[in-house]
Amino acid sequence: MARESFDKEIQFLRMLVLTSGAYSRQQFAERLGISVHTYDKTIRRLKEIVQTVYQQLPQEQSKEFAETLRFNYYESADPMLLFLYRAKSLKDSETYRLSLLLTAMQHEPMTAMALLDRCNEQMPADLPLPDEKTLRSDLKYLEEVGVIRREAGGRPYRYRLQDDLLQELSYDELIDLYDFADVMSNTQVPSVQGYLLRDMLKKALTQSEKESSFVTPFLYKYHYPSRILDEAHFHTLLQAIRQRRLVSFLYFSPKTRKSYTSKNTNPLFERETSGKQQLLLPVKVVYDHQYGRWYLLGSTTQFGVKKYRMEGITQIEEGEAVTEELFAAKQKALEEQIQYSWLIDTGRRVTVRARFYHPENSKSNFVKERVLLQGQWGRITEEDDISFVYEIEVNGTTEIKPWLRSFGSSCEVLEPSHFRKEMIEEWKEILTYYESV
Known part of the structure; x- marks a missing residue:
């Protein structure tokens, strides 16, 4: 996880994806609450991030930021907005320095002073050299996020890369772990750490001797970049x-x-x-x-x-x-206020009753299965060969309404009466959308 805040970039990317590039520079800046100058500066910063993330790709596979987000978003299977979580929300000197430290500790444990000497030898001339305090702060940060670990023993402390997971597993075990991380990171909450684990495993697999035999078994299209x-x-x-x-x-x-x-x-x-x-x-x-x-x-x-x-x-x-x-x-x-919330509603408590109809000519009763799976603390109070009645006490009807509506003609709201009338009016409005022109 990056060390610096990137609130502006988060809001910027969210709006850029939601509008699909439909706004002009001026409209975008006004809607976001920044100047056009700040808009241009943020675009440049994000382009630098993309170039850093994809710098190891061949030229024909490199990604231009504006095209990637504005035009290719719906064709991409990768959660591209994830790149802010990778190394480039750090300053340039921090990015280069941390890369040097991790590379140095990859082969053998090293002390802080040895790492400082390595940085002084290999840092580019246009970047400032770190002092001992800065380097120890970097080591503490890397240890906190679990990238490195301190070896047992007294001073001076020696640090090594924490890559036991990759070193101790066989190729087939890494494949199984990658498949599991791939599925879970795309289907569970939260997901960012899963994506980072998946990418690390994928890099390890593609760098192994059996690289040619590795293929990605699943492709996902994630529809909630805000999450x-x-x-x-x-x-x-x-x-x-x-x-x-x-x-x-x-x-x-x-x-x-x-x-x-x-x-x-x-x-x-x-x-x-x-x-x-x-x-x-x-x-x-x-x-x-x-x-x-x-x-x-x-x-x-x-x-x-x-x-x-x-x-x-x-x-x-x-x-x-x-x-x-x-x-x-x-x-x-x-907890007392949201005890009866479908999600987070704290409104007046009401009892909702709805009739669900069994699917016709179907081997499985998928309607009932879904109600039992998603219906939280609600219960079925009546049932016959055609339908069943579901009853639940909730704080207000706003949050449960989309769920009931998603069943379409398989669900009929019975009570409360004002909620039933509300649903009837909404379905009438939807019906007008499909009238012949």
Whole structure:
């Protein structure tokens, strides 16, 4: 995981993919909340990232950033927005230095001073040489993320690359592990770490003696790039929850016309932002499988429980820790409020009853199987040869509505009456879309 924040690049990529290049430079900059100059600078930065990530590919396979995102997005099987998680959100000197360190430790354990000498010998002339403090900070970072490990023994400490997984497994075992990581990283939540593991295994397989026999067995097309991007915030917030720390962040509601604002250090160019500064005790992170969205739930001193879409969160900073008793109380209060939430709704509780019809001329009752699998704590109260009645108590009907609607003519809402009327009106509206012209 990269060491520096890249909130602007995250928002930039999200909008670029969602609009498929339909905006002009001016429209894009206005919608994002930055200047055209900042837009051009961000494009250049992202192009540099792509060139760094794909620098080892032959010329005919290299990827131009604008074409990749604007035109080839729907033809690509790779989650291309993942490249921000690879080494180039670091500064140029950090990227080169970390690469040197990892290469040096690949063959034998080395001390910090030996690594410092190696950096001083091999760093390019146009990049600054590291001092001992900087290098020890790099080693600490690499050890924390599990890339290297410190050998047993006293000072001076020796560090080595932590690649036992690759070294101890046979080629066939690596193939099996790659297939497993490939499937899981594309189908489970969260996914970023799985993608990184998959890429590492793929690189090891293609560099082995049996390279010609390796083929990728599956191809996936991922449709929720925001989920991948928001995992940058997920791990930060998960750590804050574990440590019971307050967090502050700038939040852009989905209803606002902007999703980011540049940090202006010159007072002459300061301007009001559409985002709102928030101070929150994070308690829970929830993922919505249906729409591919992350939500942050927490507690504030002024409004109690609050909910935020993760895609609108930028500039996260950790604050002081609260007591274990206070955190437990806030957690209990939140769980009570969302106990009957289909997802995160905290509205008025209602009992929803719906009739599901068995599929005709089918060997398996896939409708009932799906209801039992996805219906959470709801239960079947009546059943005959034609249909069955499903009943559930939920906070409001907003979140359960898309699920019920996804069954089409196999589902009929019975109660509450206002919800039934609402569904009838929606289906009438949908019907007008299919009237002859």
